[in-house]
Amino acid sequence: MRLFNWALVALTSLASADSNLTHESRNILPSTFKPAQHFRNVNLVRNINLEKSFPRETINVVIENIDNAPQQEYFLPFEQGSIGRVGGLEVKDKKEPERTGFVVDVVEVDPYSTTEYYKITLPTPLPSKQQLTLSITYYALSALTPLPAQIGQTDKQYVLHTFSAYAPSAYTTSKQKTKLKLPTVDVPDATTLPPELNAEGKEDPQKQGTSFTYGPYNELPAGAVQEVSVRYDFTKPLVHGKLLERDVEVSHWGNNVAFEERHWLTNRAATLKNHFSRVTYAQSAYYNPPSSALKELRFPLAVGSADPYFVDDIGNVSTSRFRSNMREANLELKPRYPIFGGWNYSFKVGWNSDLKEFLRRVKGASNTYVLKVPFFEGPKQAEGVEYERVVTRIILPEGAKNIKFSTTITLTSNTTSLHRTFMDTMGRTSLELTALNVVDEFRERDLVVTYEYPFSARFRKPLVIFGGLMAVFAVSWVLGNLDVSIGRKQKSV
Amino acid sequence: MSVSPLHDIWEASASQPFQPSIGKSLQFTIGATLLFIALVLSGLFGLNNSLKNLPVYGIPASLAFGFGAVYMICAVGVYV
Numbered sequence: 001m002r003l004f005n006w007a008l009v010a011l012t013s014l015a016s017a018d019s020n021l022t023h024e025s026r027n028i029l030p031s032t033f034k035p036a037q038h039f040r041n042v043n044l045v046r047n048i049n050l051e052k053s054f055p056r057e058t059i060n061v062v063i064e065n066i067d068n069a070p071q072q073e074y075f076l077p078f079e080q081g082s083i084g085r086v087g088g089l090e091v092k093d094k095k096e097p098e099r100t101g102f103v104v105d106v107v108e109v110d111p112y113s114t115t116e117y118y119k120i121t122l123p124t125p126l127p128s129k130q131q132l133t134l135s136i137t138y139y140a141l142s143a144l145t146p147l148p149a150q151i152g153q154t155d156k157q158y159v160l161h162t163f164s165a166y167a168p169s170a171y172t173t174s175k176q177k178t179k180l181k182l183p184t185v186d187v188p189d190a191t192t193l194p195p196e197l198n199a200e201g202k203e204d205p206q207k208q209g210t211s212f213t214y215g216p217y218n219e220l221p222a223g224a225v226q227e228v229s230v231r232y233d234f235t236k237p238l239v240h241g242k243l244l245e246r247d248v249e250v251s252h253w254g255n256n257v258a259f260e261e262r263h264w265l266t267n268r269a270a271t272l273k274n275h276f277s278r279v280t281y282a283q284s285a286y287y288n289p290p291s292s293a294l295k296e297l298r299f300p301l302a303v304g305s306a307d308p309y310f311v312d313d314i315g316n317v318s319t320s321r322f323r324s325n326m327r328e329a330n331l332e333l334k335p336r337y338p339i340f341g342g343w344n345y346s347f348k349v350g351w352n353s354d355l356k357e358f359l360r361r362v363k364g365a366s367n368t369y370v371l372k373v374p375f376f377e378g379p380k381q382a383e384g385v386e387y388e389r390v391v392t393r394i395i396l397p398e399g400a401k402n403i404k405f406s407t408t409i410t411l412t413s414n415t416t417s418l419h420r421t422f423m424d425t426m427g428r429t430s431l432e433l434t435a436l437n438v439v440d441e442f443r444e445r446d447l448v449v450t451y452e453y454p455f456s457a458r459f460r461k462p463l464v465i466f467g468g469l470m471a472v473f474a475v476s477w478v479l480g481n482l483d484v485s486i487g488r489k490q491k492s493v
Numbered sequence: 494m495s496v497s498p499l500h501d502i503w504e505a506s507a508s509q510p511f512q513p514s515i516g517k518s519l520q521f522t523i524g525a526t527l528l529f530i531a532l533v534l535s536g537l538f539g540l541n542n543s544l545k546n547l548p549v550y551g552i553p554a555s556l557a558f559g560f561g562a563v564y565m566i567c568a569v570g571v572y573v
Contacts, residue, residue: 253563254520254572255513307570352572359511362502369511370503406497423566423573448499461573462559469531469555473538473547480542 033107035075035117035170037222038067042131044176046167050230051183052384053238053268054439055143059136059167060094063126070125075107075170076118076136077223083116085141087386087437088410091120094133099123104410115223117170139439141386144238146270146292146341147231153280153340157270157292158188159238162229165193165204165214170222175199177215185210186233193228204228237294237339238268241378241387248373249395250359252458257358259305260350261378265385267294269341281338294339297379299331305351312336312347333379368402368452375409375433375447378440385440394431394449395419399457401429407447409435423461521568527561530554 042062049056065071078086083106091102101123107116126132144159151157167176190212193204197217205212205228214228242264249258269292284291301308308331310320319334331349339345362368376390396403403416413434418427431449515523534554538546566573 249572251567251572252511252513254567255511255515255517256567256572258572354517355513356510360503360506361509361511363506363509370499370506372503404499406499421573422571423563446500448497448503450499450502462556462563464559465562466555466559469558470551473535473551473555476539477542477544477547 033117035073035077036067037171038065038071039063039074039171040066041169041171041173041176044167044169044173046176046178047181048161048163048178049181050144050161050232050234051181052439053144053234053236054384054386055140055161055163056441057138057140060133061136061167062131062133063171064131065126065128068128070127072122072125074120074122074134076120077115077168077170078118079168080114080116082140083118085143085437086118087139087141088439088442089118089136089138092135092137094135097135139386139437139441141388141437141439142240142268144234144268146238146268149270150273151270151292151341152273153277154284154289154291155273156186156233156290157235157341158231159234160189160229160231162227165226165228166217166220166224169220169224172222173220173224174218176217176220177213180205180212180214180230182210182212182230182232184233187212187230189229189231191228191230193226197226205230235290235292236269236383237292237381238341239294239379239381239383239385240266240268241385242266242389244376244378244387244390246376246390246392247395248392250355250371250397252355252397252453253461255355257353257355257373258350259353259373259377260348261376262346262348263378264344264346265294265339266344267292267339267341269293271342272340276340291338292341294345295334297333297335297381299333299349299377300380301329301331301351301377302353302357302374303327303329304357305329305331305353308349308351310347310349312345317347362450367454368450371396371449371451372446373449374443375407375435375445376438377443380440380443387438387440388436390435390438392433392435392447393419394433394447396429396431396449396451397453397457398424398426398428399460400451400453402452403429403431403449404451405431405433405447405449407433407445409438409442409445409447412436423465425460425464515564517567520564524561524563524565524568527557528565531558531561 042064044059044061047058063074089104091104093099103121105119107119144161146157147160165178167173167178190205193214195201195203198204199216199218204214212230245262247260305324308322310317310333314336317336321332323330333349335345358371358373360370362370375392379385411433415432417430417432419430420427531554534550534557538550538554563573
């Protein structure tokens with residue numbers, strides 16, 4: 001039920017896209033909706049990369065327009081419930097990777113329908129009988145399940161990934177195969193499919209080192225599903241961020257940009273079978289075996305970052321190290337306790353940077369500035385980190401106006417409001433952007449914001465204080481010269 | 494890979510990074526000096542509390558306090 005609600009929230013918020021994007025993204029369709037069979041998948045190769053804690057799927061597909069008219073809308077189906085866990089869906093032209101203009105929308109279908117669709121709008125309509133090679137990439141969050149669900153503190157962890165051997169498709173697929181890239185060769189279970197299904201008469205999966213292949217398969221109708229699952233060794237934490245709030249505060253007076261990130265992490269790994277044993281934990285620290293516990297977080301920051309802090313609910317966490325030099329600035333954090341499966345940890349980190357690295361004056365426009373910051377940073381882990389929700393707030397100087405922004409991360413909402421803090425009279429203009437289902441591979445993605453900061457707004461702070469003190473002097477002069485003596489007024493000579 | 498007009502604006506403005514009027518290292522010195530000037534001038538105004546002294550001491554004292562307070566709060570780490 002929770003997943004269902006979550007999917008619904010994701011859908012509705014995805015549909016209410018920002019005004020910065022010009023495309024229309026609200027499409028409510030009846031539950032009987034079936035994409036028109038305008039396309040045929042001539043050849044499809046799906047790669048599922050399982051090396052991180054979130055599967056990354058890449059579908060390379062040659063599509064052909066089998067309709068008589070040019071067609072522009074290609075649909076990609078997902079099972080109900082799973083669409084709310086899909087993030088970072090991006091489409092490229094495989095033959096021309098620089099070509100832009102592919103627009104991706106979630107199509108809002110009647111909530112009782114079992115299938116939901118992503119609608120991919122091609123940059124230009126594909127003429128009849130023409131082919132195009134698409135490369136569709138997306139991540140699935142919370143997709144790995146530890147099996148067994150409970151393990152000992154130093155045990156190996158195995159995770160189960162269930163998927164369809166046939167790629168999700170709303171169209172007839174002539175030829176396809178699914179390749180898996182696993183992190184190890186330790187794969188105790190993988191569903192075998194009979195050779196009759198395979199086009200080459202082989203029994204699936206075909207194993208070659210860490211890669212497994214299902215297929216090739218001959219022509220399959222739209223919506224064909226063949227559920228299979230693999231269970232493999234993944235003795236690493238499944239780090240899942242429930243929420244990441246990030247503040248970027250720009251100060252022209254202070255020549256500073258202040259970053260703060262508040263994380264709510266949980267580890268989706270297998271839970272402990274017995275109680276946590278401190279002795280076992282201390283022993284294992286000597287030989288440091290792979291573990292499903294999260295023990296360390298590394299934040300590679302921009303060069304020149306300074307004044308870091310690492311604080312949780314209790315207070316400062318002293319087990320952190322900041323290595324900063326000319327080439328790098330790395331923040332290495334050890335959480336207050338190792339985070340085993342099912343455990344949570346919330347904390348905040350922050351740091352400062354000089355403004356000149358991130359802010360430029362716009363050429364040809366006085367008083368207009370352009371800011372470029374990462375949309376989010378967060379830890380960079382070998383096993384990957386996934387975030388359900390990222391809320392980035394850009395706090396601009398007081399009086400900034402005409403705000404425009406652009407980012408390559410898919411946003412679900414944006415709002416502009418006032419944030420009141422020290423020495424403010426009106427409050428600072430703040431821009432709040434929300435993205436759902438983001439993975440740490442997007443931590444390099446930039447957010448560019450332009451704003452106008454007029455001369456009058458720049459001097460507001462000192463002039464308000466100037467006015468205040470002048471008022472104090474004036475009042476003191478008036479009060480100081482009041483004659484409050486008792487008795488007859490003396491005439492001044 | 495330029496993907497939006499705003500990225501182009503960023504690239505086009507590469508020769509104009511933000512130039513602060515006062516660098517971070519000078520903020521404390523400037524702030525402290527201005528606040529000290531404000532204190533002295535306020536004291537002088539207090540000694541001779543007259544209408545003539547309001548522009549002579551009051552205005553410079555207020556200006557020094559206004560800018561001094563802004564730089565001092567930045568110097569102690571509250572970047573306003």
